[in-house]
Amino acid sequence: MGLDIESELYEGYIRVCVHGQHDSENMQPFVEWVAKEARTRGVSNVLVDLSALEGVYSEWDRFQAGTIVSDIWGVSVRAAIVYPQEGVSGFFENVAVNRGAQVRVMNNEQDALAWLGCRTDGSKGSTPVLASAHERLAK
Numbered sequence: 001m002g003l004d005i006e007s008e009l010y011e012g013y014i015r016v017c018v019h020g021q022h023d024s025e026n027m028q029p030f031v032e033w034v035a036k037e038a039r040t041r042g043v044s045n046v047l048v049d050l051s052a053l054e055g056v057y058s059e060w061d062r063f064q065a066g067t068i069v070s071d072i073w074g075v076s077v078r079a080a081i082v083y084p085q086e087g088v089s090g091f092f093e094n095v096a097v098n099r100g101a102q103v104r105v106m107n108n109e110q111d112a113l114a115w116l117g118c119r120t121d122g123s124k125g126s127t128p129v130l131a132s133a134h135e136r137l138a139k
Contacts (some may be wrong), residue, residue, distance in 0.1 A: 003030060003053075007037050013045035013118050014038060016064045022055030026109050027065055045116045046079045059091060066095025069103055078102040078110035107121065 003020040016034055028095045038046055058066070068093075073079065085107035096103045 001027065001129045005030065005033065007041075008042045009043070010118070010137045013043055013047055013113075013116055014041055015047045015049065017052065019052045019055070021104050022057060022061075024055055024061050024109060025063070028068050028072075031065075031068050034079070035072050035077055040071065042102065044076060044078050045118065046077055047112050047118075048079055048081045050081060053067065057087065057092075059089075060116065062089065062092040063095055066092045068103070069096045070099030070101040073101050075100060075102055078116065080105075080115045082112050083104045083107065 003018055003026050005016060005018050007014050007016045014037060016037070018030070034046060034048065038044060066090070070103075079102065081103065083105055088107060090105075090107050093105045095104060104112070104115050106115065
């Protein structure tokens with residue numbers, strides 16, 4: 001199992017899309033990768049699209065993810081996470097925010113971009129892609 005991660009740099013933020021099977025063992029490497037990508041690209045705003053991720057997060061997974069995100073991203077990364085509405089419980093976000101992270105989980109990209117303070121005219125091509133990257137995380 002593993003995760004396929006694609007990132008695109010736009011003006012003021014990076015958009016990270018994740019595909020594959022949810023695996024709690026890939027959580028920390030993924031969060032570290034996002035932090036490194038944001039630093040490398042010189043941005044703090046990150047839109048993380050998890051809508052294509054397969055599998056279910058247990059409450060323990062959500063707790064661990066919130067802790068990992070707060071430990072690694074802290075205040076250096078401001079992340080809006082897009083996740084299907086039926087999977088949003090608020091628990092992950094509460095854990096991360098209560099530990100100092102700047103993170104919000106939403107069910108659509110337009111709201112996520114608005115929260116990040118980025119353009120929200122509805123078209124992905126509203127700002128040009130300035131750079132892109134692809135990574136494969138496998139356990």
